[in-house]
Amino acid sequence: MTEKKDIKAMELSALCDFVAELGEKPFRARQLYEWMHKKLVPSVDAMTNLPKAFREEIKTRAEYVSLRTVRRLESGIDGTRKYLFGLADNNVIESVFMRYRHGNSVCVSSQVGCRMGCKFCASTLDGLVRNLNASEMLEQVYRIQADVGERISNVVVMGSGEPLDNFDALVRFIRLLSCEEGLLISQRNITVSTCGLVPEIERLAEERLSVTLALSLHAADDETRRILMPIANRYPLSEVLPACRQYFEKTGRRLTFEYSLVAGVNDKDEDAGRLAGLIGDMHGHVNLIPVNPIKERNYRQSDRRRVEAFKEALMRRGINATVRREMGRDIGGACGQLRKGYLEKGERAF
Ligand code: SAH
Numbered sequence: 001m002t003e004k005k006d007i008k009a010m011e012l013s014a015l016c017d018f019v020a021e022l023g024e025k026p027f028r029a030r031q032l033y034e035w036m037h038k039k040l041v042p043s044v045d046a047m048t049n050l051p052k053a054f055r056e057e058i059k060t061r062a063e064y065v066s067l068r069t070v071r072r073l074e075s076g077i078d079g080t081r082k083y084l085f086g087l088a089d090n091n092v093i094e095s096v097f098m099r100y101r102h103g104n105s106v107c108v109s110s111q112v113g114c115r116m117g118c119k120f121c122a123s124t125l126d127g128l129v130r131n132l133n134a135s136e137m138l139e140q141v142y143r144i145q146a147d148v149g150e151r152i153s154n155v156v157v158m159g160s161g162e163p164l165d166n167f168d169a170l171v172r173f174i175r176l177l178s179c180e181e182g183l184l185i186s187q188r189n190i191t192v193s194t195c196g197l198v199p200e201i202e203r204l205a206e207e208r209l210s211v212t213l214a215l216s217l218h219a220a221d222d223e224t225r226r227i228l229m230p231i232a233n234r235y236p237l238s239e240v241l242p243a244c245r246q247y248f249e250k251t252g253r254r255l256t257f258e259y260s261l262v263a264g265v266n267d268k269d270e271d272a273g274r275l276a277g278l279i280g281d282m283h284g285h286v287n288l289i290p291v292n293p294i295k296e297r298n299y300r301q302s303d304r305r306r307v308e309a310f311k312e313a314l315m316r317r318g319i320n321a322t323v324r325r326e327m328g329r330d331i332g333g334a335c336g337q338l339r340k341g342y343l344e345k346g347e348r349a350f
Helices: 012-021 026-037 052-061 134-148 163-177 198-206 222-228 237-251 269-279 304-316 337-345
Strands: 068-074 081-086 092-100 103-107 111-113 128-131 154-157 190-194 212-216 256-261 285-290 320-323
Touching (some): 012 026, 068 134, 068 337, 081 134, 081 337, 092 134, 092 337, 103 134, 128 163, 154 163, 163 190, 163 198, 190 198, 190 256, 198 237, 212 237, 237 269, 256 269, 256 304, 304 320
Parallel strands (some): 103 154, 154 190, 190 212, 212 256, 256 285, 285 320
Antiparallel strands (some): 068 081
């Protein structure tokens, strides 16, 4: 038996071929595509204008990827929602919905777990389980838009996983998400965050997408960076930063630098000075994130005064910096901690 095709991960042209193979007319491909990517139905049976026999054929020949909502938490403070989704193989992933003045944003996961090993991050503690398919990444946005009932205008690939370690699925996801026949989310409103995989940053620049690249910097010198991020052993700043600069030059998209402030490790004024020296001419924006402590490690958050002082030190040197507002404080479980808690306690605890 041939493997079932993941139709939700197919671009329209491939779907047309698939539909032709089943002996159906091309307009059926368009209908099918709309049901999946515009009407966001959770099952093939819900595609009511397709003939029953065709729906049955699809179910036999194709896999219809759809996520199951295992748990949903909603903040009473700012409307942030955190979702724990179940995959067909019973793995779980988490995604977040955030409401901003500029629109609704979803934070998606790109892998189950992660193999990058950043020391402060909960997603990587148990290593990588597997990559997500483009359809599983899309479904996070689709299920959330359907649940909230409002248009999602921004997507950040900042959930669990390293998106550039799952390159092909990521690019497919971006193309489908921004496609005219689908949700048509502007590529300018999609941000891909990476720990700094140099060859893949270069590859992404070649894809000619107009997504924003966010680099997780977290330190302004290699020595400190290596303490926090093992990937810094492989790619020093002298390689990562030129790759980012090249991304900016090829795409014209301004860069974002993420910098999680860890008390006593990377939060001194001296670090801010070094950071300004490093990225001063790169037209980037620095996103400061007071680190979310995880119980498995001893890292502490810099206090509010230190965070402000760090920001001021950057601003004085002409670097645009903002402190990331903490969303959904009352529902906790930031950055992969919801899934981790779920795995430790088991489903019944929820
Ligand atoms: N693999 C991607 C996406 C990771 S999550 C990357 O490395 O960029 C998005 C951001 O949150 C990254 O900058 C990541 O380093 C940061 N992050 C992860 N856990 C964190 C924590 N506990 N506190 C603060 N920032 C964290």
